[in-house]
Amino acid sequence: MIHLTNITKQHGHRVLFKNAGCQILPASRTGLVGPNGAGKSTIFRLINGEEGLDGGDITCSKKTVIGYFSQDVGDMAGRSALAEVIAASEKTVRLGQEITAMEAQMCEPMDDDAMAQLLERYGDVQQEYEQRGGYDLESRAQAVLTGLGIGPDDYNRPVESFSGGWKMRIALARILTLNPDVLLLDEPTNHLDLESIIWLENWLNDEYQGSLLMTSHDRDFMNRLVTRIIEVGNGTITTYGGNYDFYLRERDIRREQLIASHRRQQEMLAKEEDFIARFAARASHAAQVQSRVKKLEKIDRIELPQEQRLVRFDFAEPPRSGDDVLAFKDLAKVWQREDGRDLPVFSGVSGLVQRGDKIAVVGINGAGKSTFLKVLSEQVAPSQGTVTVGANVFPGYFSQHSMDLLDPKKTVYETVQDALPQLTVGVLRNLCAAFLFPGDDVEKRVDKLSGGEKSRLVLATLLGRPLNLLILDEPTNHLDIQSREVLLEALQGFAGTVLIVSHDRHFLRSLVNRVFEIDHGVMTPFAGGYEYYLEKTGNWG
CATH class of the missing domain: 1.20.5 (Single alpha-helices involved in coiled-coils or other helix-helix interfaces)
Incomplete structure (x- = not known):
């Protein structure tokens, strides 16, 4: 369907590909992988025609419809959410308008030859409109928006009133509703909660019939969808049969x-x-x-590709806490809305966190998971009930807001040094390298870091401290697969206690030994890992 043959692409002095190639086959499901900066997004832009080649060819049928979702959604304004999604199917909308115009023409008197030509054109347009799904375009757009968490109450909201993360969902809905022959998805799960990820997974498996090429930081999502992997790196492109684990x-x-x-x-x-x-x-x-x-x-000399060396950091043994780390009784939290009305989040929540527990806090979007962690970490006060912190407990709290507290003018090294002044230069550099800031990367200023890099920096300062209770709200957001594996290994070896909210199922499955589910304001504990929780609840997705 799409053939990349002997392609060469260079950015400045850096050669991304040289005489490389791959194919996107009809109805194939392919994951695109490689280290940051290797050229994954460039592959998308080359296929979509947004960038040109320095050498080689990309061939594709002119009739092939390509839909490309990237992290750059551009400006959205002047339409409702539903209208914005429908507008992406521009050709289909125009065909519908042409059908309406021709139907009006048919009511006007004309000679037989003109009517015959009109009817022939009408049949062709109607056939193409039907093939493009024009007759169910609006209902399809509504279904996709709902699946991505934007329900009927928000269909007619002005698109500019949505936050950046929700605009990303609208942009994704535009591409899915288009239902193209080839779907290019660059990190589609970045701004989705678990329910939306599972919906997208099922939609791509059950509803979408075209070819898929995607990148994703979600290992489970990748494994459940793709049957081929295209690896980009070291100036070449390599194809593997099988899913990500294979x-x-x-x-x-x-x-x-x-x-x-x-x-x-x-x-x-x-x-x-x-x-x-x-x-x-x-x-x-x-x-x-x-x-x-x-x-x-x-002789054709064999060259070994550069191997990204991962540095292991031996975290200091945290001080031993008492057996009972957190005890909470009859907890309730009520937020007050802008109109003055109360918004209950949860109530009557009681439980116990014991030393060595690694607990996942799960629940649908808006169930109150983040609020629950804020109350337990004493970031906010409960509306009712008590939280008792056990003996010798030293807690650390991470949320996406933590990244906003970084000093933009400081370097990576200075930030870590300020948080951990007791560590030597060598140990600090080793800690930075373990969180993927090797060598001169420690001299990067905070204001030049990506969201994932800022997240890794905050986590490095947190895990380098002598804490024995970690309360982590979405620490895997913005992290690529390699960074998630670094964090997972660190937490698996952590001798203290962990409470965590994450949408990464592989991460939770590999880490936790207990689950707290929050549903309709009630907390239910499960005395087993994430797989046990799924078996008990049937929430397989």
């Missing part, structure tokens, strides 16, 4: 094979070069030496 295994196998081949080639080259060096001056061996020189010139 790709990780296969990549390691291929790398081991490449290392073995490289070692054998180096041994062979060393012998040949030794022979040439020893006998180059002897006339009796001139023919043999010349033959081996020509042989070496023709």
